[in-house]
Amino acid sequence: DAKTTQPTSMDCAEGRAANLPCNHSTISGNEYVYWYRQIHSQGPQYIIHGLKNNETNEMASLIITEDRKSSTLILPHATLRDTAVYYCIVRANNQAGTALIFGKGTTLSVSS
Amino acid sequence: ETGVTQTPRHLVMGMTNKKSLKCEQHLGHNAMYWYKQSAKKPLELMFVYSLEERVENNSVPSRFSPECPNSSHLFLHLHTLQPEDSALYLCASSQLTGYRLFFGSGTQLSVL
Numbered sequence: 622d623a624k625t626t627q628p629t630s631m632d633c634a635e636g637r638a639a640n641l642p643c644n645h646s647t648i649s650g651n652e653y654v655y656w657y658r659q660i661h662s663q664g665p666q667y668i669i670h671g672l673k674n675n676e677t678n679e680m681a682s683l684i685i686t687e688d689r690k691s692s693t694l695i696l697p698h699a700t701l702r703d704t705a706v707y708y709c710i711v712r713a714n715n716q717a718g719t720a721l722i723f724g725k726g727t728t729l730s731v732s733s
Numbered sequence: 734e735t736g737v738t739q740t741p742r743h744l745v746m747g748m749t750n751k752k753s754l755k756c757e758q759h760l761g762h763n764a765m766y767w768y769k770q771s772a773k774k775p776l777e778l779m780f781v782y783s784l785e786e787r788v789e790n791n792s793v794p795s796r797f798s799p800e801c802p803n804s805s806h807l808f809l810h811l812h813t814l815q816p817e818d819s820a821l822y823l824c825a826s827s828q829l830t831g832y833r834l835f836f837g838s839g840t841q842l843s844v845l
Binding site for chain 2: 655667670712713720721723724725
């Protein structure tokens with residue numbers, strides 16, 4: 622799986638958009654970008670994933686650059702409950718026999 | 734509610750005790766995982782089961798013994814643990830290995 626680089630921490634004011642960047646310059650053509658988040662002392666929660674087109678769901682939007690070497694997770698209106706560690710992971714789908722490996726992620730702190 | 738249930742939620746045990754962690758998934762998935770998360774550290778993959786067979790064992794000490802009796806249940810048997818084994822133990826499942834993960838809430842283990 623390609624390596625990802627994320628900032629260690631970010632701050633965001635409540636109600637504002639939170640933009641979390643991720644660099645994955647060695648991504649392969651068949652690898653997807655996945656985002657998970659982990660609220661303190663809970664299991665990680667899937668947020669969104671994409672291959673090359675931008676994606677949006679009820680939780681967030683994922684913007685992937687045209688060269689696919691970086692992406693941004695956008696929480697359009699951050700709330701205090703969005704305070705968590707956000708993980709960006711790159712891997713191919715249906716990669717049998719292997720499991721997701723989590724890095725250190727970005728700690729997002731949302732304050733009022 | 735993710736469809737993955739872990740019990741107990743908290744566990745305190747002595748170094749000479751034997752205990753078991755239980756995980757149950759109600760999603761019809763065929764792959765199950767154990768992850769360990771020590772304080773302020775990334776998640777560490779411990780074991781992967783696919784169709785009830787262990788397919789990955791990441792150099793985990795033998796004092797941790799997994800068991801997968803069927804595709805819905807996963808156990809982690811613990812014996813003669815050390816204080817440094819204190820951590821959050823997370824169970825996850827996915828349709829197949831490499832697919833989107835669904836995590837349980839974890840068992841917070843303290844070894845005295």
